[in-house]
Amino acid sequence: MKQPPATSASDLHSLFDAHAAELAPHLLGCELTVTTARGPVRVRLTEVEAYGDQGEDPGAHSYTGRTARNASLFGPPRRTYVYLSYGIHCCLNLVANAAGAGGVLLRAAEVMDGRELAVARPGRQGHRREAPLRARPTGTGAGGDAAHGRLCAGDL
Template sequence: MGVGELSSAALPRGFFDRPSHEVAPDLLGRVLVHGGADGVVAVRLTEVEAYGGPGEDPAAHTYRGKTPRNAVMFGPPGHLYVYFTYGMHFCANLVCLPEGSGSAVLLRAGEVVSGLDTARARRSSGRAVPPGEPGSSGGPGASGRSVSSGKLIAERDLARGPARLAVALGLLREHNGLDAIQEGAAAGRPRGSVTMLEGRPPDPAAIRSGPRTGISTAKETPWRFWIDGDPTVSPYRPHVPRRRSVAATSVGEAPRS
């Protein structure tokens, strides 16, 4: 996990005004703070993934250009890009490079360093999305279990994975576009704000890189970065194409990819 005290100094905007694959390893050990209506939670990042710009990275949301969904990625650096995926989860990213570039870093996992009870309450709700969102009913939520199981979620698992991290921090669609650069605001942050703090970067020798998780294109690009040996880092899972079912084959339906 590293040694030393966490720094509460806010990161400057220039930190993000670089290519995402340069920003990503430097984000490890930094702390993202979000003050929701139910409390404030801070997560020290232990795993991230970089995604490039239009026409550069086939795995990036911006590969084919600007759309209403990815517009925030083309905005100023240091803003949150929050998107909804698989009809179930939100994932949070931080925008990189100057305005108009379309690049970001996905926040994959981290250690809850403040607001532990609040983070656990959010995860223990068993709800990956708020009421009214598609996928908000039926089955377990991002907590990976039913509400009635009563099982206490281990600290290492509270923000272990991009969906869990977003739930622990209380990040939803409404937070898409928030500015995470609050220079000079370390002493007091307004409710609903997000702030990126210097935190405690790891020893550079402890940083590892490898292929990104679960993507079907640009699979070998080594833009996933993590702190070696940290228990909050999520397991690596390569993309596995969905197989055509027997039923689908029998009625002539096209396979899903």
């Protein structure tokens, strides 16, 4: 897949009003920082997945319409939609094209700063992970190699 040209912050902001499939490629390479009381963790997005609008994409949580669980997909764009997958993985989506209820799943990222904090961070319900944070293949997306970890696997 050909990478889109570099996108300015204002262009990226306006892309959230477009279909998720238009936004998704522009998110690759973007950096996100989570700041906690213990310090920041900064990641660079290496894999994203666009989901179509209500009634368009059977894989989208908005496909069958608005529910209490997926309501944020129908709200204004530039919000997050987080859900628990298989009872163990918290998956982070960015809402795009709120009129159509599309979203972009943030699938994988490379930890740029704060790796020690990311590795030590407790898992769900305050329990520490039994296994340490490991790099896993990402399958598709930019930089799909073992140097990148899966975001929706609860690594951060």
